Amino acid sequence: MARPRTWQEMRDSTIDLLVRRTGEGLDVWNRRVRDSGVRDEAALRAWLDERDLGGYPQSLLVWERFGYPEFLTASADNLLAGQYDDRPALRPVLDALLVVGTSIADTAVQVRKTYVTLVSPKRQYALIRATTRDRLDLGLRLPGAALRKPLLPARGLGNDTINVRVPLHAVEDVDQDVEELLERAYQANV
Known part of the structure; x- marks a missing residue:
C-alpha cells in the first residue's frame, strides 16, 4: 500500500502550484500578505480572491499567516x-x-x-x-x-x-x- 502523503509533502506540492499559478514563490507571497495589512482570515481570503488566488494556494497563505490547523500537522x-x-x-x-x-x-x-x-x-x-x-x-x-x-x-x-x-x-x-x-x-x- 502506498504511504499517505505527509502534510509537508502536501505543503511542498501546494507551493509548487502557487509558483505555477503566479510565477512567484512562497516567500514573495508571504511578504505581500504581511505588507497588505490584513488582520483576519476573512479579509485575507477576500484580498487573495481579488488577486485570483483561491483553492489550495489560498489556504496555504492563510495558514502561513495565521497558523496551521492541528489536523493538518497531525500524523x-x-x-x-x-x-x-x-x-x-x-x-x-x-x-x-x-x-x-x-x-x-x-x-x-x-x-x-x-x-x-x-x-x-x-x-x-x-x-x-x-x-x-x-x-x-x-x-x-x-x-x-x-x-x-x-x-x-x-x-x-x-x-x-x-x-x-x-x-x-x-x-x-x-x-x-x-x-x-x-x-x-x-x-x-x-
Whole structure:
C-alpha cells in the first residue's frame, strides 16, 4: 500500500502550484500578505480572491499567516485513529479500499480529519468516509455515472465533484465491482 502523503509533502506540492499559478514563490507571497495589512482570515481570503488566488494556494497563505490547523500537522496514523477508534469493524474495510486504490497507477493517499481521499496526478477521484458506526461510504468522482446498484447519490459526501457513493459494511463488500468502479473513477480523472 502506498504511504499517505505527509502534510509537508502536501505543503511542498501546494507551493509548487502557487509558483505555477503566479510565477512567484512562497516567500514573495508571504511578504505581500504581511505588507497588505490584513488582520483576519476573512479579509485575507477576500484580498487573495481579488488577486485570483483561491483553492489550495489560498489556504496555504492563510495558514502561513495565521497558523496551521492541528489536523493538518497531525500524523496520518493519528488522524485515522480518530476516525476509526469508535468503529473498529470498519478499519479493515478502509484498509482493503486503500490496497485496491493504491494499486492503481499514480494514486496518492491523503488523510484528512474526517475522511481519506485517493488522488490521481490530476485531482481527487475518490473519498472514503466512515459515515456511520457500521457503514463506510466510498464516494467517487464519476461524471455521468448511471445510478444503479451499487451506486447511490453522494449527497453530503465531500464536495459537489463526488457525485456517487457505494455503501460498504464489510471487507467482503470490497469486491471486483468496487475495484472496477475505482479504476473507472481514476481513468475519468487523469
